[in-house]
Each structure stands twice: as structure tokens, then as C-alpha cells.
Amino acid sequence: MTERCQGDTRPRTGPRARTAIVLAAAALLAATSAAFLPGTASAGTTLGASAAEKGRYFGTAVAASRLSDGNYTTILNREFNSVTPENEMKIDATEPQQGRFSYGAAEQIVNHARSRGMSVRGHTLAWHSQQPPWMESMSGSALRSAMLNHVTQVATHFRGQVVAWDVVNEAFEDGTSGARRNSNLQRTGNDWIEAAFRAARAADPGAKLCYNDYNTDNWTHAKTQAVYNMVRDFKSRGVPIDCVGFQSHFNNDSPYVSNYRTTLSSFAALGVDVQVTELDIQGAPAATYRSVVEDCLAVARCNGVTVWGIRDSDSWRASQTPLLFNSSGQKKAAYDAVLAALNNGTTPTDPPTTPPTTPPTTPPSGSCTATLQDSTRWGDRFNSQVTVSGASNWTVVVAVTPPQKVSNTWNGSPTWDSSGNVMTMRSNGSGNVFGFTTMANGTWTRPVVRSCTAS
8 A cells, every 4th residue: 555645736536546556566566576685785885874974864665565575675775774664654554443453564664674773763643644444433532532542552562663753744734724634633622733742752752753744845835834833832832842754745736946955944943853754756856856865964953864665666656756766676867866965965063072082992802803983973963983803704792871872874784782772783795894873862972892703
């Protein structure tokens, strides 16, 4: 089932018609199936590795049904360091019957991502669309209670595994009114969005909580201003909102605009992170893709970019060929433009921090030595680079200080202990230098290399 009704200003079609599109796309996928080949990533040569060097992520929407497609997973594993389940965490997928939760498909995606060092964005906890029939028929206090229970149960189930949640999705009308969408959730009371965020914070206090919407890219639009005013109000009253997601489904009717960077920076100035969450662009023009990435890199609080699918045949708008890879999995000109933007992007200015001047070196363990050096720092995160000498096959153990968390890695295969603060990085054929991004969470103690073992 493909993404429904997100950001396209064309007349909306019903779910049955979209199901037919999905089946046609599935046939194309079957024709392009190939044997799985594990990907390796070098900083500067793949999207995820290049973004991580800038303290960002570069992610994609993932469908569990496509994880058996070798061509698909080869690109996924090689290029991206963040994933968003396309439909598997939505309400109809996770609670198909009231009180009976189903997490299998979502867990498949989460496990695939985390086992390869990718972060996961949760999408979405509360939405007027893709509700199961039992929820569609509810109203009033019963619906409010059911919605809050859903938020609590799903966020609790994935607590500690998801770095950010799209808590509420698409709650504002299109057009010039700036009004809330007249949905069954809105009719439970104007405070329903606030209630959902408070429930999500209680259920998963370590995750960033985002509001996510489409057609909010143009700073002058009434819908953009309405969302801005809501976020400003939430921040002023202590409602727990940490980030705003901009779907950025650009097409001929809803094109990229030159004030897009103004939009991102204006929201960031409210004290929230901003994220490009569902990027696809009709025809995949290279210059526009590059502009979007450059706009994100220019805003210190823009965490990263997620494209809404890998190959054109995976897209909910496949006929518009809007993604970075064609249906055969070959890189398009837009891919090259994005990679160039990531590699040439400038580091935004943030309050400086002073790193230690002497990089610590581990005593040799076997014939292996690991040296950690500080790299780029931002206002909320910093990069570290580790150089291994004395072995081509190695295992390095690195610890960060709680409440710090590693958000991105490159050039290695990481696993974590149960605390999430001790990372074991193994060589993956990408050389003897690996790196990682640490979210400071208020603590700027540098990571410590505990051991290096040759194998």
C-alpha cells in the first residue's frame, strides 16, 4: 500500500484506485529483483555517509514488502543512514482492530535499519487519514480516548528505537483560510494536537516529537503561517514539540520556491529542529534537488533530508519519476547533484564549543591501535573520527557519556550494548577510518575509545 494523499494538489483519488497503482508498481519491482549484495559506504561517496559528515542524515521511506528485493536493499544499505516506514507505522497498520496491535511489518523495517546503524523516524501516530474502520466510525470523547491510547501504545512499543516521531500529520487545511482541517480528530476539540504531543512525550521521552505537513514550504502561504503560529504557541506554553517536518512533495502545481530556506530558518528560530521528511520532485530536476539540500545545510537546525522512496517505481507518484534512482536502480542526474551539495555544503554557524586538543590513543590490543579525533561541531551535536592502525580487520569499542546518543555512523558496521551508550564498530571493507555523530543532549564530554582488537 503506497502513501496516500500526501502533498499532491491534484484531485484526490480513493484508496481502491491507489491500490491498483501499488499492484502495478509491485509487478515492476518483481521484474527488477536481483541477488542481495551488501553495500559498503565511504564518506563522500554515498548520500548517508556524506550527510553524516555534516552532522545530518539522508534517509528514505521504506516498505517492508520490498525488503526481499535485492536491488532495493542493495541501494538502501549502501546509500542511506535513516529510514521512515512508509505505511507500516500508520494507524490502520498498527491497530487494525481496536485494542489489538500489530507491529510485525514495522518491526521488520526497524530491525533492518538498526542492525545496519541507520536511525529510524516514526511515521505517524495521529492522522485523519489511513484510520482503520473502527476509528473512522468513532467521534467525541470515545475517539479522543482511543487516539491517545493509540499514541501511547505505539510510542511505548518502539521506545528507544525511534529517534523522532511524526506525532501529528496534516492537521491544517490547504488554501488561504489557515484553518485546522475539519477531521474527526479536530472535532474532538481544538486541543487534540497538544494532547497527542503530551501523550507521546510521556510514552517515549527520549524521541524528538515532530509536527509533519505538506504544502507548508512557501513562507508566504496561509497554511505555513498557521502551522508556524501553532508551533510558536506550543513553545510559549511548554507543549512538548521538538521539530517540524516539511514533506516537500514538489510538483508542477506545488513547485519549489525560492523562500524555502526562509521557511526552514524561520521555524528553526522558534527553537525547534526542522526536517525535510518526504521529498520527491516531479521529473527529478537536478538543480531543484540540489537547492533543497543546500537549503537544509544552510540552516543549523535542519537535521536531515528523507526522500519518499528509493527508485521511481517505488514512488506513490511513479508516473512523475520524482526520485533519485530510476526504476532499474540506476543513479539519476539528481543523485549526483544531491551528493555534490552534501560534499560541498558549508557548515552552519552555531554557538562554538571548545574540543579537547589532544586526541586520546588506545593502548594496542593485539596489533591494533585506534585514535579518536574531534571533527565538526554544531550547537547540539558533534562528529568524531577514529583511525585504526595495525590491522585491516578490526573491532573498536567506543563509549559516549549519557545522555549522549550516537545518531549516525559511517564506514563501519556498528552494534550497541543494552544501554545504547557503548558502540562496537567492526570493519566493513571501507578502510581503516570510521566516523560517527553524537547528539550532545547537553553533555559535551568527548567519546572514549575503550579497545581495539585485530581479527
